[in-house]
Amino acid sequence: MSYCDLHLHSTHSDGSLTPRELVQMALQKKLSAIAVTDHDTVSGVAEAKAAGAELQLTVLSGVEISVEYGSKTVHVLGYCFEGGEQGLREKLEILVRGRDERNAKIVGRLNELGIGITLEDVEAEARGNVVGRPHFANVMVRRGFVADFQEAFDRFLAKGAPAYFDRLRFLPAHAIAMIQEAGGIAVLAHPKFVPLREGETLDEVVRTLVDAGLKGIEAYYSLHDDRETREYLELAKRYGLLVTGGTDFHGAVKSEILIGSGLGALQVPAECASALLRAKDSPAE
Ligand code: AMP
Ligand code: ZN
Ligand code: FE
Ligand code: FE
Numbered sequence: 001m002s003y004c005d006l007h008l009h010s011t012h013s014d015g016s017l018t019p020r021e022l023v024q025m026a027l028q029k030k031l032s033a034i035a036v037t038d039h040d041t042v043s044g045v046a047e048a049k050a051a052g053a054e055l056q057l058t059v060l061s062g063v064e065i066s067v068e069y070g071s072k073t074v075h076v077l078g079y080c081f082e083g084g085e086q087g088l089r090e091k092l093e094i095l096v097r098g099r100d101e102r103n104a105k106i107v108g109r110l111n112e113l114g115i116g117i118t119l120e121d122v123e124a125e126a127r128g129n130v131v132g133r134p135h136f137a138n139v140m141v142r143r144g145f146v147a148d149f150q151e152a153f154d155r156f157l158a159k160g161a162p163a164y165f166d167r168l169r170f171l172p173a174h175a176i177a178m179i180q181e182a183g184g185i186a187v188l189a190h191p192k193f194v195p196l197r198e199g200e201t202l203d204e205v206v207r208t209l210v211d212a213g214l215k216g217i218e219a220y221y222s223l224h225d226d227r228e229t230r231e232y233l234e235l236a237k238r239y240g241l242l243v244t245g246g247t248d249f250h251g252a253v254k255s256e257i258l259i260g261s262g263l264g265a266l267q268v269p270a271e272c273a274s275a276l277l278r279a280k281d282s283p284a285e
Helices: 021-029 045-055 084-113 119-126 133-142 147-159 172-181 202-211 224-241 271-281
Strands: 003-008 033-038 059-061 062-069 072-079 187-188 214-220 242-246
Touching: 003 021, 003 062, 003 072, 003 214, 003 242, 021 033, 021 045, 033 045, 033 271, 045 059, 059 271, 062 084, 062 172, 062 187, 072 172, 072 214, 084 119, 084 172, 119 133, 133 147, 172 187, 172 202, 187 224, 187 242, 187 271, 202 224, 214 224, 224 242, 242 271
Parallel strands: 003 033, 033 059, 187 214, 214 242
Antiparallel strands: 062 072, 072 187
8 A cells, every 4th residue: 555645734834844855754754645735825835846756756736724714713725726826826925914914913912011022033033934923932932031932822822812813814615716716626624623613513514615615525634533534534425525634744843743644553545645636637527
C-alpha cells in the first residue's frame, strides 16, 4: 500500500517547515502524494509544486480556509485548483486586509493595557508571512510582558480576553464557491471539530454544505479515532463525497503530529489523492 498526506501547513501560514522541506520530508517517509494546505493562503503552493516536480513527488494544490459557522469556525479545504490560483489568491487577500484591521485593533488595545509593542514589531516577527495572534504572543514573551506564549493568550489574546478582536471570515458557502470558481474541489476538514449547534447533527451540516457544493470529507485525520473515521466514511458514502485525509502537520509548532502518520498510526490511502486528481479531470463524475 502507498499513502499520502493531504493536510500540511508550511511557513506560509503557521507551520515551521518550508513547502520544499515538506516535500523532502514526505519523500523520506515514502509518501506518494501530498498537499500543502496553508491557512487562508495559496502563496506556498507554487514552491511546493516546483519542489514536487523536481524531486518527483505528486503535489496537489491546496488551501485551508477558516469560515464562520454560528459564532465559531469550520475549516474548508480546497484542492486541485490548478489554473485558478490567481483568482483564489485575490479573494483570499480580502482576508489578509481583514486581519490587518484586526491586528491594528489588537495593538491599540495592548498599548492601552500597558503592553508597549508596535505593529512593526509583530510584522518583523512574522517575517513576511501573514500576521497572526501567535506572532503577538511571541513578541510579548520576548519583551518580557508575559512569562510564556500561553500566558499571552490567556491574559490578552484568547477569545474573551481584553485584547481579543474578531476578524473578517467568509461564510461556508462563500468559501466553497470560491474554491469551485477556481476549478478546485471543496472538502470539509476534520469533521470531528465541526462545532455542532444545540440539537444539530453532523449529517445535517454535511447535507447543507453538499447543497452549497461540497465535494469531499476529510475522514482520515490525526485526531479521529476509528469509530469517528468509520462514521465519516459512512457520511461520504451517503452523500457521494470524495474521501480525503491528512495529518495537519505543522512541524515544530505541534511537534506531536508527524508528517504522514499523525500521532503515529494514521495511514491515508494514496487513493484519496488519486481520486481528487480524477475528479479534477472529470468534474461531471
Ligand atoms: P489568528 O488566526 O491570528 O486569529 O490566530 C489563531 C492562532 O492562534 C491559532 O491557530 C492558535 O495557534 C493560536 N491560538 C488561538 N487561541 C489560542 C489559545 N486560547 N491559546 C493558545 N493559542 C491560541
Ligand atoms: Zn495551522
Ligand atoms: Fe484546520
Ligand atoms: Fe490545518
